[in-house]
Amino acid sequence: MFKAANYLPPKKFYGCLLTSIRIIVALLPFSLHAQATIPTAEPIIKEGKTLFENNCTVCHAIHEEIVGPALAGVYDRRPIPWLNAFIKNSQKVIQSGDTYAVQLYEKYNRMQMTSFDLSEDQVLAILAYIKDATENVPEPTVAPSEKAVAGGGAAEVERAIPDKYLLAIFIALIIVLLLILLALILIVTFLTKLIRQKGELDEADEEIVAQKINLKKIIQSKAFKGIAVFIFTAIVLKAGIDGLYAVGVQQGYAPRQPIDFSHKLHAGEYQIACEYCHTGVTKSKIANIPSPNICMNCHSVIEKAHPEVQKIYAAIENNTPIEWVRVHNLPQLAYFNHAQHVKVGGIECQTCHGPVEEMEVIYQYAPLTMGWCIDCHRKTAINAKDNAYYDKLIQLHESKHNDLLKVEAIGGLECGKCHY
Ligand code: HEC
Ligand code: HEC
Ligand code: HEC
Ligand code: HEC
Ligand code: HEC
Ligand code: HEC
Known part of the structure; x- marks a missing residue:
């Protein structure tokens, strides 16, 4: 009698088949990766450079060790799937017991690398940039031109500051001049008295000594009154006009912030890209002030004990936001869009915000x-x-x-x- 079951493989077979399929499916991405090669197209390298600068330069350079190892030739040291997994979540690879990863982790004093939410193409782009930078050591021509731009901004600030103090310097000068005049008058009076007492003067000398500076007469003269009134009106007018223009203008405003956060240190010395913290700047109207979580990407390991850094920990523990004081503030009636200016218009932050990478405390650079x-x-x-x-x-x-x-x-x- 025909029995289908006799012709079909035993049940166990299906189990094996299923497992094999599972294994193949699981390995598929790896085999695909194994085939993935590092791209060499110029736009991809450029994308990789941006990603690298935005995410990695704080801890890595190509040719030197900073916080983490130098990355030159890393694509030869490790297979691409490993790199992919490590960059996305290094802790996972380390915890899986991977010998290389564990040794590296120990070597870097158990310093945790940040996890990154990057796509595989993005990781490949970063590797493309690392490869390009390993093979072509960059010429140092870019830096001077960038410096020139930053320098231009700085020069403007330097010009702007004396302007503010000009009036103060002017007033101080007048006071000094008046003091000198007073001293001279005192000396003259004293000397005249002295000569008189000695009484050895001929007539011509007597005439000269008798000459008196008649202050009263000078003050009452028309010329003096005219000049005085003119100067007074000019000062009052100038102050008035300046005051009117300055209503609501807060150029130079630099409030004390709840945490002594330094742009000079982060954006300047450590060259963290502005977009790393101000995430909205190329995408939306507002630039965004970073949440404490962004600080923790680094400060979960860096400078943990620093009292100012402890304030970030406190904010997270108590679940209270850090109350940064707003520096730039357009009135409600005006509409300004960052993405339009930065992304579409291609304008540098420094054009409107000044040399932020040199500011210990941020201040309002433009009048707005x-x-x-x-x-x-x-x-x-x-x-x-x-x-x-x-x-x-x-x-x-x-x-x-x-x-x-x-x-x-x-x-x-x-x-x-x-x-x-
Ligand atoms: C907060 C600091 C930090 C940041 C940010 C960081 N790394 Fe790392 N990275 C490390 C440290 C430290 C190590 C050494 C291994 C360890 O301690 O986990 C490392 C190791 C590596 C390695 C292995 C190097 C080798 O010699 O085998 C690669 C690859 C790597 N990082 C790539 C990246 C990339 C790409 C980025 C940016 C997307 C990045 N890292 C961002 C700290 C960092
Ligand atoms: C991408 C990494 C990174 C991020 C993100 C980051 N920092 Fe830092 N921070 C550093 C490094 C590097 C140092 C300097 C450590 C040193 O000099 O030893 C530092 C130092 C500091 C210090 C100590 C300053 C001093 O004088 O030593 C403070 C305070 C600080 N950061 C606050 C913050 C705050 C607030 C945020 C979030 C808005 C933040 N950081 C985000 C990397 C980072
Ligand atoms: C590590 C994170 C971080 C980086 C990198 C960073 N900033 Fe900031 N930025 C902050 C924080 C936090 C504040 C709020 C505290 C303050 O005003 O100092 C801030 C405030 C500002 C403000 C003032 C905002 C206001 O209240 O009006 C401007 C403008 C600014 N940043 C521009 C920049 C520019 C330009 C760069 C790049 C050159 C940059 N930032 C890089 C974290 C960062
Ligand atoms: C390029 C952008 C821009 C354009 C175009 C513009 N404004 Fe303005 N306007 C602003 C900004 C920014 C402010 C707020 C700054 C300030 O108070 O000085 C402002 C302030 C004002 C104020 C003052 C309100 C107050 O409370 O002091 C008036 C009134 C005004 N604008 C009217 C106009 C009129 C009318 C036009 C068209 C002829 C115009 N604006 C075009 C950007 C613009
Ligand atoms: C450093 C120069 C610069 C400053 C300062 C500046 N803008 Fe602009 N703005 C531009 C450029 C360049 C564009 C054109 C971007 C583009 O290609 O769409 C633009 C475009 C705009 C547009 C869109 C105009 C349109 O027709 O699409 C608005 C709105 C605007 N700016 C508002 C402002 C306001 C408000 C301020 C002051 C608070 C301001 N801008 C200050 C350079 C500037
Ligand atoms: C064309 C001039 C211009 C450029 C370029 C520009 N900003 Fe601004 N920025 C402003 C103005 C104007 C404000 C005030 C906006 C308001 O009060 O609504 C501001 C406000 C900010 C603030 C305070 C928070 C907010 O979003 O209002 C931050 C942070 C900031 N800018 C960062 C940046 C960074 C980082 C860049 C470069 C990637 C940049 N800005 C480029 C003009 C500019």
Whole structure:
């Protein structure tokens, strides 16, 4: 009699089959990875460079050891799937007992590398950049031009500061001059008295000594009164006008923050990219102030005992936000969008915020007045690079004018663009 079961493999077989399929599926990504090679295309290397600078430069350099090992040639030291797993979650690899990872971890004093939520393509891009940077040692030509930009900003600040103290210096000078005058008058009076007492003067000398500086007469003279009134009015007017312009303007405002956080240390010395903390800056209207969790990416291991760093721990433990004092503050009626300026317009943070990477305490660098916005929109050409959207406009513009297309021309002076 026909019995299907006789012709079919025993049940156990299915179990084996299923397990084999499971194993193959599990290994599939690995075999795919094994085939994945490090890309060499220029745009991918560029993407990798940005990712590396935003996430890794705090702890890694290519050719030297910083917090973590130098990464030159790391793609030869380790297979790509290992690197992929390690970069995404190094602790997982270490805890799996991987000998290499454990040894490395011990060698670096059990310093935990941050976990990264990166895609495999992003990791490959980073490796592409590391490979490129390993093989082509960068020429030092970029730095000076960047320095030149930063230097320009610094020069402006240096000019701005004396301006503020000019009045104070002027007043101090006048006071010093008055004191000298007083001293001279006292000396003259004293000497005259002395000569008189000796009484050995001929007539001509007597006449000279008798000459008196008649202060009363000078003060009452028309010329003096005219000058005095003029100076007084000028000072009052100038102060008044400055005051009016300065209503609501907080240029130079540098409040004390609840934690002594230094941009000079983080963004300057350690070159942490602005976007690492101000995550919204290329994506949205606001730049974002980082949450304590972002600080903890590093401070769960770095400077744990520092009293200022302890404040971050306290904030997280008590579940209270750190109450940073806002420095920049446009009134409600104005609309400003970071992504539009940084991403679309290609403007550097420093253009509007000054040399932040040199600031121990952050301060408001630009006046943030309407005139400031408008002035820049009049002068600045739009950023047409990689933006096909503007091609037609620019063509049209260039056919009629021989200057660049300014923000003004795309509506940058329309009230509605900046006012709700
Ligand atoms: C907070 C500091 C820190 C950051 C940020 C960091 N790393 Fe690491 N990294 C380390 C340390 C420390 C080690 C040594 C292993 C350990 O202690 O876990 C390491 C090891 C490595 C290794 C293994 C090196 C070798 O010689 O085998 C690779 C690869 C690596 N990191 C890549 C990266 C990449 C890529 C990034 C950015 C996406 C990054 N790391 C960000 C600290 C860091
Ligand atoms: C990407 C890594 C990283 C992040 C993120 C980070 N820091 Fe730091 N921080 C450092 C390093 C590196 C140092 C310097 C350690 C040293 O000099 O020994 C430091 C030092 C400090 C110090 C001590 C300053 C001093 O004078 O020594 C404070 C306070 C501090 N950070 C606060 C913060 C706060 C607040 C945040 C979050 C807004 C933050 N950090 C985010 C890496 C980081
Ligand atoms: C490690 C994190 C971190 C990095 C990197 C960083 N910042 Fe900040 N930034 C902060 C924190 C925290 C504050 C709020 C505390 C303060 O004002 O000092 C802040 C405040 C600011 C403010 C003032 C915000 C306000 O209240 O108006 C500006 C402007 C600013 N950052 C610009 C930059 C620029 C430009 C860079 C890159 C050159 C940069 N930041 C890099 C953490 C960071
Ligand atoms: C075209 C000028 C301009 C540029 C470029 C610019 N900012 Fe701003 N930024 C402003 C203005 C204006 C404000 C005040 C916004 C407000 O009060 O609504 C501000 C506010 C901020 C704040 C306070 C928080 C917030 O989002 O309001 C931070 C942080 C900040 N900027 C960081 C940056 C960083 C980082 C960059 C570069 C990646 C940058 N800015 C580029 C003009 C600029
Ligand atoms: C450093 C120069 C600069 C400053 C300062 C500046 N902007 Fe702009 N702004 C630009 C550029 C460049 C663009 C064009 C971006 C683009 O290509 O879309 C732009 C575009 C804009 C737009 C969109 C205009 C449109 O027609 O699409 C608005 C709105 C705007 N800015 C508001 C402001 C406000 C508000 C301020 C002052 C708080 C300000 N900007 C300060 C350079 C500047
Ligand atoms: C490029 C952006 C921009 C454009 C275009 C613009 N403004 Fe403004 N305006 C601002 C900003 C930013 C402020 C707030 C800064 C300040 O108070 O100085 C402001 C402030 C004002 C104020 C003062 C409100 C107050 O409380 O002091 C008035 C009124 C005003 N704008 C009217 C206009 C009119 C009318 C137009 C069109 C002709 C215009 N604005 C176009 C950015 C702009």
